[in-house]
Amino acid sequence: xxxxxxxxxxxxxxxxxxxxxxxxxxxxxxxxxxxxxxxxxxxxxxxxxxxxxxxxxxxxxxxxxxxxxxxxxxxxx
Amino acid sequence: xxxxxxxxxxxxxxxxxxxxxxxxxxxxxxxxxxxxxxxxxxxxxxxxxxxxxxxxxxxxxxxxxxxxxxxxxxxxxxxxxxxxxxxxxxxxxxxxxxxxxxxxxxxxxxxxxxxxxxxxxxxxxxxxxxxxxxxxxxxxxxxxxxxxx
Numbered sequence: 001x002x003x004x005x006x007x008x009x010x011x012x013x014x015x016x017x018x019x020x021x022x023x024x025x026x027x028x029x030x031x032x033x034x035x036x037x038x039x040x041x042x043x044x045x046x047x048x049x050x051x052x053x054x055x056x057x058x059x060x061x062x063x064x065x066x067x068x069x070x071x072x073x074x075x076x077x
Numbered sequence: 078x079x080x081x082x083x084x085x086x087x088x089x090x091x092x093x094x095x096x097x098x099x100x101x102x103x104x105x106x107x108x109x110x111x112x113x114x115x116x117x118x119x120x121x122x123x124x125x126x127x128x129x130x131x132x133x134x135x136x137x138x139x140x141x142x143x144x145x146x147x148x149x150x151x152x153x154x155x156x157x158x159x160x161x162x163x164x165x166x167x168x169x170x171x172x173x174x175x176x177x178x179x180x181x182x183x184x185x186x187x188x189x190x191x192x193x194x195x196x197x198x199x200x201x202x203x204x205x206x207x208x209x210x211x212x213x214x215x216x217x218x219x220x221x222x223x224x225x226x
Contacts, residue, residue: 009132009204010215053137055200069134075216076131076162076203077115077174077194 001064003028005037008071011047024064031058033068046073078150078158080142082133084165089114089175096159098176107156107179111186113194119169121216126207131173134202136164145196149178153185158193162203172191195222 005020012018020037030049049056050069062068079096093112097103119126146158157179167173169204174194198219205216 006134008134008202009206010217013215031203050134050137050202053134053140069137071202072133072204072215073218074199074202075205075219076133077198077219 002068003033003062003064005033006067006069008069009072010072015041024062024066028062029058030056030060030062030068033062034058034070043070047071048073078146079160080139080146082135082138082164084163087163087172087175089161089172092159092161092175093177094104094149096219097179100157100179103157103179107181109180109183109186111178111180111183111190113174113176113190114172114213115174115194116126116172117167117169121155121207124171124207124209126209128169128208129167130206130208131167132204132206133162133164134200137202141200141202142197145193145200148196149189149192152192153189154182155180155185155189158189160193160197162201164203175187198222 001026002021003024005022007015007018022033022036030051034043047070049058049068051060051062142160148154155178158170159177161175163173176190178186178190207216208215
């Protein structure tokens, strides 16, 4: 099973991609997912993360089949 | 309650009228309706803004907005809530967001509406990209709604 990774807004533009697919591993966290998908890029301090459309910390565990998203601070309204 | 994301022009007055007509459970029960409408300006951070693109995370947006409405309903006596938010290409003077709150008494309507709007600004995954006279830029953060400007 794999994990779908999605990027939005300025982060999507900076990375020049809107999504990745990574292979799930045991005891994986959101931070691990970022590292697998973006081995050359340090995650910026203000990047927000979500798992299955709920906000999470980077230490949150991730399971096979989850959708992980990374994006900058939100600016709607 | 209802959460709606629209890609075409948002007419907040029509949305409120249509929703209220259909909400039979509200009839005779509500004494207060608080309506907030956010509209696109033609300036930001001292620059002229000619257009704007609003991106969103479909699915998460609706989920977060529904959570925000539930949080408001736990704190105040709220009968119903309607949120409509634009995405896509916008021009100055076009409405961006509508938050309408129906309650029995005005205090709950004002307070719940403010709560929903401030929570939307910090939790709902929308992102604005402004078109300026010379190029474009992402809005990097929302301002604090409680801070006096």
